[in-house]
Amino acid sequence: MMKNIILQGIWQVKCLVENEKLTNKLLRINRNISIRIKIMVMIVGIVIILGIWLSMQTLDIIQSTLSDQLVKQGVSLGQYISARSTDLIFINDNFTLHQLIQEIVSNNNNVRYAFILDSEGNLLTSSFGMLLPKGLDKINKVEYNLAYHVQTLNTEKGVVYDIAVPIFEGSAGTVRLGMSESEIQKLLFNTTQSLLATTILVSVFGILIAYFFTLLLTNPLTQLVEAAKAVGKGDFNKRVKLGWAHGELVQLAQVFNNMVENLKQVDQLRTNLLNKIITAQEEERSRIARELHDHTGQSLTSIMIGLKMLESSKNMEEMKGKVAELRKFTNTTLEEIKDLSLTLRPGVLDDLGLEAALQSYSSECLTKLGIDVDFHSVGMEGVKLSQEVNLTIYRVVQEALTNVAKYSNASEASIIIKRNENMLIVIVEDNGIGFNVEEKLNSSIQNKKLGLPGMQERVNLIGGKLTIESEPGMGTTIYIHLNMEGLVQDEKNKNLSS
Ligand SMILES: Nc1ncnc2c1ncn2[C@@H]1O[C@H](COP(=O)(O)OP(=O)(O)OP(=O)(O)O)[C@@H](O)[C@H]1O
Ligand SMILES: [Mg+2]
Structure with a gap:
């Protein structure tokens, strides 16, 4: 179990x-399986099923109507023979009786056989000659009060309706006729053939129409698939042609094309930014090399020569003078190296943090860029951001202020850094000539002016958002918004996060 x-x-x-x-x-x-094949199989399937069903119905109706007609024809022929044969039987004119039977059989294709039995059941005449097939005379019998009786026989050559019609109400005998269905079968066979041909024709027509419509329907989809594959491989020039599309597919194709256009622009922007970074790196290296060679190298050479001369000093007085000169040279060299290292990476950023670095930068602006920059900081106590975030904000502020110096004609500018709950907000503002932001951003790739998009990209990379507000004659304000959750390591934020 x-x-x-x-x-x-x-x-x-x-x-x-x-x-x-x-x-x-x-x-x-x-x-x-593609949609095209599925739709075509569906249409052809429906046509074939409908064709078969309709053919079967038609054949069924034709068969039953023709069978009824056949029986009716048999009955009326039987009644005709019965009427004609009454007198002939009474006068025993078997010859004319036989002629009558032969005439009926040869003139009607549907009549397979005919014979007349007398009232005793003896054969008087028949289309078979004087010998009937065995048992045929007993197979059908008509009651004398009935007009006729039909018996269906299944023979080797198909269905035969045996019709018995009484002569002179049966007292003179019975007429028997065999009505064969073979002619009907021939007709049915021909009808089946033409219905089949029609179904095949309709199917072929259906396939052609389905092919055409599915082509209309699926062409934009096929194009979309191909375009999506191309975009996946990095080819942003592929577009879906809208000529074939309809309804929702037009929208889909449009959305796809817009998406690819945006991707193309982003890709181009990235390529340009990368190029700019590489070029800027190279320029920076040659600047440093130049600086080291022209200034630091010169200064060190002067120090070396000074030291040599120091060796050959004749007295203490001369030596002291030369040492003072050497100290001056060394000091200048030290300043140069400091300046150089500051431009490479502001050390104050790592040592004292973003707030201090921005403050120090704002105070250098007047001498370095020629603009007076105010610095304000609100609620930044204890905020310690990652080096990556610090450097990004520092460089973006630097670029913003370089633009202020280059283009704004501003008399004043300011940097504000503040913390609002979990949000770090940095604002760089000037009261200069301003500009049309959308216009400049849209033409940035074309004009290879990548400062503004580069700022946006850098802020995006650290998870922040950069907004530029400016209008001609209205000054410019640049906002950086950065959610500090998970970025700040101070106690205040820990409390906020929890
Ligand atoms: N503070 C500003 N005041 C007025 N115009 C500005 C200001 N900032 C930017 N612009 C305008 O926007 C344009 C684009 O600035 P962006 O920094 O992208 O390019 P750029 O400084 O000309 O070149 P790059 O930064 O690539 O060396 C500038 O050419 C200038 O016309
Ligand atoms: Mg710029």
């Missing part, structure tokens, strides 16, 4: 697994 239950369980699990495999297989096949 237990064994049976276990075996049944195993069998059911096996069935489930096999069913799942089958379902997966079907799903995989379904996924690999």
Whole structure:
């Protein structure tokens, strides 16, 4: 008993697994078949099923109508023979009787045989000659009060309706006619052939129409697939042509094309930014090399010469003078090296943090860039951001102020850094000539002016958002918004996060 239950369980699990495999297989096949094929198979399937169903219905109706007609024809022929043969039987004119039978059989294709029996059931005349097929005379019988009786016979050559019609109410005998369905079958065969041909024709026509419509319907989809593949491989020039698309597909194609256009612009922007970074790096290196060679190198050479001269000093007085000169040179060299290292990486950023670095930079602006910059900081106590965030904000502020110095004609500018709950906000503002932001951003790639998009990109990379507000004649304000959750390491933020 237990064994049976276990075996049944195993069998059911096996069935489930096999069913799942089958379902997966079907799903995989379904996924690999294109929509075009599916629609075409559907239409052809419907046409074939409808064709077969209609043909069967038609053939059925034709068959039953013609069979009824055949029986009616048989009955009226039987009644005709019955009427004509009454006198002939009474006067025993078998010859004319035979002629009558022969005439009916040869003039009607549907009449397979005909014969007349007398009231005793003896054969008077027949289309078979004087010998009837065995048992045929007994197969059908008509009651004397009835007008006729039909008996269906299944012969080797198809269905035969045997019709018995009484002569002179049966007292003179019975006429028997065999009405064959073979002519009907021929007709049915021909009708079936033409219905089949029509179904095939309609199917071919259906396939052509389905092909055309699915082409209309799926062409934009096929194009979309091809374009998506191309975009996936990094080709942003591929577009979906809208000529074939309809309804929702037009929208889909438009959305796709816009998306690719945006991707193309972003890709171009990135390429340009990368180029700019590489060029800027190279320029920076040659500047440093120049600086080291022209200034630091010169200064060190002067120090070396000074030291040599120091060796050959004749007295203490001369030596002291030369040492003072050497100290001056060394001091200048030290300043140069400091300046150089500051431009490479502001050390104050690592040592004292963003707030201090920005403050120090703002105070250098007047001498370095020629603009007076105010610095304000609100709620930044204890905020310690990562080096990456510090450097990004520092460089963005530097670029913003360089632009202020280059283009704004401003008399004043300010840097504000503040913390609002979890949000770090940095504002660089000037009261200069301002500019049309959208215009400048849209033409930035074309004009290779990558300062503003570069600022946006850098802020995006650290998870922040850069907004530029400016209008001609209204000054410029640049905002950096950065959610500090998870970025700040101070106690206040820990409390906020929790
Ligand atoms: N503070 C500002 N006041 C007025 N115009 C500005 C200001 N900032 C930017 N612009 C305008 O926006 C343009 C684009 O600035 P952006 O920094 O992108 O390029 P750039 O400084 O000309 O070149 P790059 O920064 O790539 O060396 C500038 O050419 C200038 O016309
Ligand atoms: Mg710039």
